[in-house]
Amino acid sequence: MKYFIELMKNCVETVLVFTAFFPFFPCPFELPRSKELIHDAILDNDFMKNLELSQIQEIVDCMYPVDYGEDACIIKEGDVGSLVYVMEEGKVEVTKEEMKLCTMGPGRVFGELAILYNCTRTATVRTLTHVKLWAIDRQCFQTIMMRTGLIKHAEYMDFLKSVPTFKNLTEETLNKLSDVMEETHYDDGEFIIRQGAMGDTFFIISKGMVNVTQEDPASHEPVLLREMTRGDWFGERALQGEDVRTANVVAVDSVTCLVIDRDSFKHLIGGLEDVSNKGYEDAELKAKYEAENAFFSSLKLTDFNIIDTLGVGGFGRVELVQLKNEDAKTFAMKILKKRHIVDTRQQEHIRSEKHIMTDAHCDFIVRLYRTFKDSKYLYMLMEACLGGELWTILRDRGSFDDSTTRFYTGCVVEAFAYLHAKGIIYRDLKPETSSWTAYHKLKVDFGFAKKIGYCKKTWTFCGTPEYVAPEIILNKGHDVSADYWSLGILMYELLTGSPPFTGLDPMKTYNVILRGIDMIEFPKKVTKNAANLIKKLCRDNPIERLGNLKNGVKDIQKHKWFEGFNWEGLKKGTLTPPISPNVSSATDTSNFDSFPEDTDEPPPDDNSGWDYDF
Ligand SMILES: *[C@@H]1O[C@H](CO)[C@@H](O)[C@H](O)[C@H]1NC(C)=O
Ligand SMILES: *[C@@H]1O[C@H](CO)[C@@H](O)[C@H](O)[C@H]1NC(C)=O
Ligand SMILES: *[C@@H]1O[C@H](CO)[C@@H](O)[C@H](O)[C@H]1NC(C)=O
Numbered sequence: 291m292k293y294f295i296e297l298m299k300n301c302v303e304t305v306l307v308f309t310a311f312f313p314f315f316p317c318p319f320e321l322p323r324s325k326e327l328i329h330d331a332i333l334d335n336d337f338m339k340n341l342e343l344s345q346i347q348e349i350v351d352c353m354y355p356v357d358y359g360e361d362a363c364i365i366k367e368g369d370v371g372s373l374v375y376v377m378e379e380g381k382v383e384v385t386k387e388e389m390k391l392c393t394m395g396p397g398r399v400f401g402e403l404a405i406l407y408n409c410t411r412t413a414t415v416r417t418l419t420h421v422k423l424w425a426i427d428r429q430c431f432q433t434i435m436m437r438t439g440l441i442k443h444a445e446y447m448d449f450l451k452s453v454p455t456f457k458n459l460t461e462e463t464l465n466k467l468s469d470v471m472e473e474t475h476y477d478d479g480e481f482i483i484r485q486g487a488m489g490d491t492f493f494i495i496s497k498g499m500v501n502v503t504q505e506d507p508a509s510h511e512p513v514l515l516r517e518m519t520r521g522d523w524f525g526e527r528a529l530q531g532e533d534v535r536t537a538n539v540v541a542v543d544s545v546t547c548l549v550i551d552r553d554s555f556k557h558l559i560g561g562l563e564d565v566s567n568k569g570y571e572d573a574e575l576k577a578k579y580e581a582e583n584a585f586f587s588s589l590k591l592t593d594f595n596i597i598d599t600l601g602v603g604g605f606g607r608v609e610l611v612q613l614k615n616e617d618a619k620t621f622a623m624k625i626l627k628k629r630h631i632v633d634t635r636q637q638e639h640i641r642s643e644k645h646i647m648t649d650a651h652c653d654f655i656v657r658l659y660r661t662f663k664d665s666k667y668l669y670m671l672m673e674a675c676l677g678g679e680l681w682t683i684l685r686d687r688g689s690f691d692d693s694t695t696r697f698y699t700g701c702v703v704e705a706f707a708y709l710h711a712k713g714i715i716y717r718d719l720k721p722e723t724s725s726w727t728a729y730h731k732l733k734v735d736f737g738f739a740k741k742i743g744y745c746k747k748t749w750t751f752c753g754t755p756e757y758v759a760p761e762i763i764l765n766k767g768h769d770v771s772a773d774y775w776s777l778g779i780l781m782y783e784l785l786t787g788s789p790p791f792t793g794l795d796p797m798k799t800y801n802v803i804l805r806g807i808d809m810i811e812f813p814k815k816v817t818k819n820a821a822n823l824i825k826k827l828c829r830d831n832p833i834e835r836l837g838n839l840k841n842g843v844k845d846i847q848k849h850k851w852f853e854g855f856n857w858e859g860l861k862k863g864t865l866t867p868p869i870s871p872n873v874s875s876a877t878d879t880s881n882f883d884s885f886p887e888d889t890d891e892p893p894p895d896d897n898s899g900w901d902y903d904f
């Protein structure tokens with residue numbers, strides 16, 4: 291219970307900070323009736339109802355009261371928000387761009403997008419009467435989500451380590467197992483397993499006690515063999531393929547078990563050894579990389595001419611540049627405004643992008659040759675992919691047929707196989723900016739990739755709303771399987787022209803995502819096999835996603851939809867691409883939109899030293 295105490299301390303501190311702002315609050319230890327109302331309101335909310343009961347309980351406990359008088363503004367459209375509210379009493383009006391949307395009364399939750407990440411409010415909420423609210427802020431919410439996830443994970447790990455059957459398993463396998471285990475509750479007298487019945491499930495008792503009984507052959511009466519308690523397990527033979535139960539297990543009082551079924555177990559055990567995608571880097575290649583490195587280290591910024599602009603964004607721009615003394619050698623130079631990086635707190639992202647890209651030698655990932663910096667900008671000298679962005683081609687064509695989509699999906703699968711084998715999750719898959727077509731290959735570019743190591747999880751909320759996996763929305767921590775989710779989304783978007791989960795605003799999109807892929811009606815043009823693969827990639831439970839099972843990406847490569855696809859040809863570059871971008875020379879930028887001059891000169895930012903390894 292150590293965690294819980296720390297957690298409470300955290301939340302109490304938040305309460306104190308806020309009571310200091312609003313000195314007229316009633317005591318934060320509210321009446322049970324209010325708690326019940328908050329609880330019900332949360333269960334009634336499309337997003338919050340997806341949280342686990344224990345998490346909802348902690349959120350309810352951490353909420354503090356806020357009062358507003360009549361005609362006061364609670365949330366203002368466009369402001370940065372960090373609080374979510376539950377209304378206990380009163381009435382409010384919701385408007386967007388001065389237009390009235392609705393009024394809301396007691397028992398409603400609002401402002402919930404703000405607890406997911408730092409964002410601006412999408413509507414204005416004003417009071418019509420005096421209102422009584424309960425609030426919780428993002429930091430407190432995320433601490434609860436993360437802690438409860440971590441506590442549970444640690445508990446499960448402890449259990450698994452205490453089971454002799456699992457003694458020889460690696461830490462990584464145990465990590466995966468503890469993700470796949472499900473908690474199940476039983477009431478007094480309930481049969482957990484019944485003698486003679488078929489079963490394929492293994493149980494570990496996490497709370498309570500059970501009676502193990504066996505039928506006496508003579509009297510047919512059950513005879514008590516033994517009692518079992520917390521930490522004991524049963525049904526392990528089912529994991530080895532024996533189906534018939536040899537005893538009864540009956541719950542005494544209320545019992546909680548962690549449960550794994552044989553299929554999940556088989557998919558996980560033995561699967562993790564074959565991370566054998568390391569054939570990419572042999573000695574010969576190493577020599578080549580060293581020579582390349584030596585060449586680029588000798589260059590200076592002044593050795594390049596700018597030819598044209600390939601892309602523009604808030605971060606800066608991408609220019610096509612050419613070596614002054616070697617016209618045919620062109621590169622994409624990403625020029626990032628340091629001021630903007632600091633303002634948006636992206637220093638870590640940028641450094642991580644640099645390290646990952648510099649180390650990535652894969653035909654399906656854009657090469658980063660070297661970086662430069664001066665007082666205003668960071669420069670990343672990259673391979674020029676003059677075929678243009680996948681997004682531009684998709685926009686022009688509306689959607690792709692099966693074989694075109696297969697080719698591009700195959701390229702992304704190869705890039706993922708390479709990255710995941712190095713313990714990197716990509717996290718930013720989408721047809722815009724991140725994926726570029728080179729002469730005949732699709733390459734992925736970076737932004738949000740993060741090195742997490744094998745079987746570890748990360749908790750940063752990021753990605754494009756339409757491509758975000760449910761575990762990211764629910765703050766459960768995520769790993770490489772989030773990439774396979776987004777691969778399913780990409781496939782769907784390439785085949786149909788728009789992603790499967792969309793909403794008028796990010797929160798609506800998230801709620802549609804949480805409802806799951808099975809609620810989506812696939813257009814007729816998506817073939818059965820394609821739909822089957824998409825659904826297998828977009829499973830709610832990350833552990834069940836194709837690509838994340840025992841055989842890794844091989845399961846995707848062997849899927850029916852890829853039947854007959856020339857994976858070898860794709861890797862070697864001999865496979866004819868379905869779309870051949872027209873690139874006439876090393877300086878041809880006709881596959882890119884044209885961009886205006888960037889007249890916004892950023893102020894210098896070079897005194898903090900965060901850019902030391904650029
Ligand atoms: C949230 O974003 C705003 C503007 O983008 C920024 O000013 C603010 O510091 C951010 N807050 C946090 C906690 O990151
Ligand atoms: C664990 O490995 C050892 C040595 O390899 C072996 O003797 C033992 O039977 C294994 N234990 C289990 C539970 O599989
Ligand atoms: C469990 O076994 C004990 C001892 O025989 C017995 O008193 C109790 O009723 C049993 N409980 C259940 C639910 O079978």
Ligand SMILES: *[C@@H]1O[C@H](CO)[C@@H](O)[C@H](O)[C@H]1NC(C)=O
Pocket residue numbers: 869870871872
């Ligand atoms: C390339 O040019 C040819 C001939 O002008 C045209 O038929 C083809 O569609 C072009 N390819 C692309 C990807 O635009």
